[in-house]
Amino acid sequence: MKRIITFLLLILIKPAFSQSVDLDPHSFNVSYVNLPPKPVLDRKNRTFSITINSLNAADPKGAKEYIEENAGIDGFSRVASNGYLEIVFNLENSVSILEQVTKQVIFERNANGVEVPVTIYTNVFKCKDYGSYNVVCAADPSLNKKYSLENSYTALRSYRNQGESNASSFLSPVALKSNYWSNIISNIEYRLNHDYGYIVEQTSDYVWILDSKKHSEYDNSVKALTSIKAIFNKMEYNQDVAALKTELEPVIEYFKGIDKTYAEDERRHRKLRYEAYFNLAVIYHYLDMPDESDIWCAKLIENKYDASDAESIKLKNENLREMFAVNQTKTRHMDVELRSNGAKHEEVDVLNFDPNYFLKDDPKYQLVSLILTTKDTVSGYAKIRAIENLDRRISVSIPDENGNHNHIFKTYFADQVTKLVLQENDFYSTVSFKEALRAASKPVFRFVREILNGKTISLYGYANSEIIIKKQSEATGSSTSSVGWQMNTKAKFVELARPCPKLVARANGTEFQNDLNSLRKFVEALDACK
16 A cells, blocks of 8 residues: 555656756857957057077078068067067077987888898987067067077987987987977967967857756757857857847746746756756856856856856856956957968058069969868969978968959968868868977967878878878877877877777787888778778
């Protein structure tokens, strides 16, 4: 009899208590301007010029040209002289010390097809860059700041005989210079740009949405997600968000209603309230309303279900309020100068150009085509020297009113481009990866030459020296010149071969080495695996 009564009581309990509450994260897009902690408030003053003191640096002329072509501050225009901010570089030499020599025995087939042992000697160098640069603002000394260019890293060089290894006790300044120059641009990107730049962010965040199809709130939760994704897709970095807030009101009111409908101190109710409170805190943050976001952060904490999320959003809100105060604004949405690294802002005196000069006739230029992330295609002429040293940007001519390519150029950055076509069979893609010699660096998009596009893995060449390997399923690639690949080659191949047990056995042997032929052979074997 007691069992019957218990069963009757259970079926009389409100359905919400018996319904499971599973939440899944779903992303949505946002666009805004990252405000700087050291702002130049008047937009007309957002200009910079560059002064370079070479001191003991190797190839001072090359260093000057490289920095002038690649250095930039988001939201600023570069001028030839007398910029509101003057960036003064004091370049010095880089040094290297031989730290150790490692030996590895591999087996290779000789001309008779017999496997013979070969000893590879790897010199491990400890390297260090020196120098500094200053930001000087005569009109506002509070903007002055000094940055160090000191940077330590490890470089590897491999040799097939001990004599060559013994003869290489250090790396020459010439061998170190390209890394030094790259370090300078990375330093500007991550430190100088962070302090002064108005960086346009095109990124994403997430909300939590109910994933229990039998729950009575499921349809409403999914409908709210559809609205959030569609409305935030309209967000532009340079447009007011007031219209978006109006469109989001029904979604906001829906989540606010959860607070009243599911008010009990029971785990499923608290989980639903967590969804509502978290989503409201996130929505208000991206509507540039940090105070309103904090209200829902407080409710998240009181709800006692994963309160750590609330603390994280509160920190973002506090930082946003600080940036609003420093920048004397209440929004991250404004019109700013788009990136113009290396492009001087100066008037083109067309009258002084030869009217019969066209880039198509100049042997220093080559016709290229860019396929942009917007799906648009751009064709124009680029300097052959710039193509030979492709890294993170390329300047391409745009036609004048008569359709001629001569004096007007536009700079495109790697993260704006999906493919660069030089000739019929010469293609570049853009891939995000970390610099090989800087383990702590962030992945950055660069132009890389296509070598092999496999079903699961692609190979690319970067700067005529590095091989970049990228899984089709992953957002970033890896340089096989990195310390991880150099010191753990076999483990890297085994990891990549896991979908194919037969290939794992081969990867555990000595068949695959860290060179282009082995990498190509490996990718082709992985594609052929059944």
